[in-house]
Amino acid sequence: xSQVSTKPASGMRDFLPxxxxxxxxxxxxIEEVYQxxxxxxxxxxxxxxxxxxxxxxxxxxxxxxxxxxxxxQKLERALNRESPGETDLAxxxxxxxxxxPLARIVAQxxxxxxxxxKRYQIAPVWRADRPQKGRYxxxxxxxxxxxxxxxxTVEAEVASALSEVLDRLGFGEYRIxxxxxxxxSAMLEASGIAEAKWSGVLITIDKLDxxxxxxxxxxxxxxxxxxxxxxxxxxxxxxxxPTLAEENQGTLDRLRxxxxxxxxxxxxxxxxxxxxxxxxxxxAGPRLIVDPYLARGLAYYTGPIFEIRxxxxxxxxxxGGRYDELVGMFTKxxxxxxxxxxxxxxxxxxxxxxxKFTDEPAPADVLVTLWDPDFTPNSLALARELRAAGxxxxxYPDGGDKMGKQFGYADERGLPFVAILAPRELEDxxxxxxxxxxxxxxxxxxGEVGRWIVERLPGRS
RNA sequence: GUGGGCGUAGCUCAGUCGGUUAGAGCGCAGGUUUGUGGUACCUGAGGUCGCGGGUUCAAUUCCCGUCGCCCACCCCA
Numbered sequence: 001x002s003q004v005s006t007k008p009a010s011g012m013r014d015f016l017p018x019x020x021x022x023x024x025x026x027x028x029x030i031e032e033v034y035q036x037x038x039x040x041x042x043x044x045x046x047x048x049x050x051x052x053x054x055x056x057x058x059x060x061x062x063x064x065x066x067x068x069x070x071x072x073q074k075l076e077r078a079l080n081r082e083s084p085g086e087t088d089l090a091x092x093x094x095x096x097x098x099x100x101p102l103a104r105i106v107a108q109x110x111x112x113x114x115x116x117x118k119r120y121q122i123a124p125v126w127r128a129d130r131p132q133k134g135r136y137x138x139x140x141x142x143x144x145x146x147x148x149x150x151x152x153t154v155e156a157e158v159a160s161a162l163s164e165v166l167d168r169l170g171f172g173e174y175r176i177x178x179x180x181x182x183x184x185s186a187m188l189e190a191s192g193i194a195e196a197k198w199s200g201v202l203i204t205i206d207k208l209d210x211x212x213x214x215x216x217x218x219x220x221x222x223x224x225x226x227x228x229x230x231x232x233x234x235x236x237x238x239x240x241x242p243t244l245a246e247e248n249q250g251t252l253d254r255l256r257x258x259x260x261x262x263x264x265x266x267x268x269x270x271x272x273x274x275x276x277x278x279x280x281x282x283x284a285g286p287r288l289i290v291d292p293y294l295a296r297g298l299a300y301y302t303g304p305i306f307e308i309r310x311x312x313x314x315x316x317x318x319x320g321g322r323y324d325e326l327v328g329m330f331t332k333x334x335x336x337x338x339x340x341x342x343x344x345x346x347x348x349x350x351x352x353x354x355x356k357f358t359d360e361p362a363p364a365d366v367l368v369t370l371w372d373p374d375f376t377p378n379s380l381a382l383a384r385e386l387r388a389a390g391x392x393x394x395x396y397p398d399g400g401d402k403m404g405k406q407f408g409y410a411d412e413r414g415l416p417f418v419a420i421l422a423p424r425e426l427e428d429x430x431x432x433x434x435x436x437x438x439x440x441x442x443x444x445x446x447g448e449v450g451r452w453i454v455e456r457l458p459g460r461s
Numbered sequence: 462g463u464g465g466g467c468g469u470a471g472c473u474c475a476g477u478c479g480g481u482u483a484g485a486g487c488g489c490a491g492g493u494u495u496g497u498g499g500u501a502c503c504u505g506a507g508g509u510c511g512c513g514g515g516u517u518c519a520a521u522u523c524c525c526g527u528c529g530c531c532c533a534c535c536c537c538a
Contacts, residue, residue, distance in 0.1 A: 005511095005528095005529075007529080007530080010529080010530085058536095060535080060536055060537085061536090061537090063462090063536095064536080064537085097538090125538085127536095127537075127538090129536075129537075130462085130535095131530090131531085132531085132532070132533075132534095133531085133532070133533090134538080135536095135537075135538080136538090139538065140538090141538065142538095203535095203536080296537090298537085308538095315536095315537065315538070316537070316538065317538065318538065319537085319538070341538065342538080343537090343538030344538080345538065346538060347538090369496095369497090371496085402495080402496085402497090403495095403496050403497050403498090404494080404496090404497060404498070405498090406497085406498085407497050407498035407499090408497095408498050408499085409498085410498070411498040411499050412498085412499090418497080418498080420496075420497080422496065424496085432496090432497095434497070434498085436498065436499075439497095439498090439499090441497080
């Protein structure tokens with residue numbers, strides 16, 4: 001293989017037609033649901049200025065940014081520096097998520113946007129991670145966000161929208177874990193842990209259901225440098241990890257006793273209670289689980305945080321939360337915001353594994369055969385007539401090929417019908433139509449053939 | 462960035478305790494069937510065994526390096 005590899009770049013994928021069509025159907029459904037909640041589309045560039053992206057996601061995130069090299073003289077100048085680093089040589093980066101670009105948009109176009117800006121965006125993002133099961137370097141996120149309100153109705157609506165998507169996809173098994181950044185702050189403060197250690201501690205706590213209580217205790221002490229007493233205090237405040245929506249009230253009561261006397265705790269508990277109350281009765285209601293162990297790594301969250309989890313996958317399949325300070329990083333006029341991202345790649349993967357994609361629609365309704373090269377105008381005319389009747393029509397391109405080959409092609413593509421127009425049929429003013437599913441073949445008058453097929457298409461009534 | 466596994470036909474993989482023409486299934490092409498697919502049977506094409514170096518009379522096989530893929534960790538969707 002001295003030739004150039006034909007594989008896609010590491011962590012990136014090609015989608016052949018059947019899979020591409022499947023993805024589009026799922027995206028269309030998501031779009032439909034998002035629109036039904038009043039969200040509007042937004043499109044932003046795949047690349048952003050590096051400064052826009054840096055410092056928004058935490059150190060880990062900065063590392064995972066795909067950076068784009070400077071060009072021409074700028075690059076030469078950068079190369080001539082002492083010992084140029086990545087950020088000296090690059091001035092652009094591929095977007096890492098859709099939230100930071102949204103914040104930039106809001107900061108830039110405040111005057112042109114409605115008072116409450118509800119946008120959705122379904123688009124690829126890039127992360128220079130090492131690929132793994134369900135993890136890619138290029139993947140599509142499906143975001144909904146509301147900018148401009150601090151009301152918990154936003155959290156409730158956003159959670160409902162994504163629940164509705166998952167329910168309509170038939171993705172049965174999932175939970176939405178719910179926590180609050182300020183609740184975590186209150187607990188860390190009450191445990192007497194230094195603020196500098198908080199982010200590390202949160203990451204460890206978040207792993208409880210994966211690695212178990214003892215490992216969490218060990219990691220907190222040995223890797224996060226938290227004293228034994230503080231660890232004990234923290235874990236007793238957190239209590240047992242809830243796994244059912246029915247436990248929510250009990251969890252909230254318990255947390256109120258633990259940190260209700262602190263301002264952060266009080267605000268967080270009030271807001272969480274509201275989210276549950278507002279979501280009650282909607283699709284998200286039975287899925288929400290108050291989980292004091294939920295942390296989430298992205299640095300910009302300030303209020304309620306969510307994460308969708310499934311027993312079928314170890315990572316998260318969606319996440320989000322409130323980020324009231326992010327817009328303020330781009331402009332003096334700060335604006336509150338809250339939103340959510342669906343990890344559609346992982347959802348598609350799990351649905352695929354569960355065998356949810358059967359009965360894929362055929363790429364066309366009918367193949368028009370080509371008797372021989374001289375007959376091409378006749379077949380082209382028939383194809384036009386069938387298209388005018390509303391059919392998706394494929395014309396066999398090479399007239400020299402045997403009927404068997406033409407039928408084999410139609411079968412291979414899964415087309416339900418083949419329309420044959422040869423000298424015999426032309427003379428009789430008919431078209432021979434074969435149903436490839438049943439094997440039946442009939443002669444249909446030329447003028448009726450379009451409607452005849454339309455009425456017999458699979459899945460139509 | 463760390464650890465483990467794997468690179469042999471278009472695809473999924475077998476095989477070689479170092480030895481002469483490297484195999485299977487699927488797919489592809491042709492035929493049995495000069496107006497008809499999906500089943501069956503027959504025939505055929507297709508491989509510098511990832512790349513580079515080393516050991517050896519001899520390397521696809523052993524050793525080293527390198528690149529790529531997969532899985533796990535970290536972190537995340």
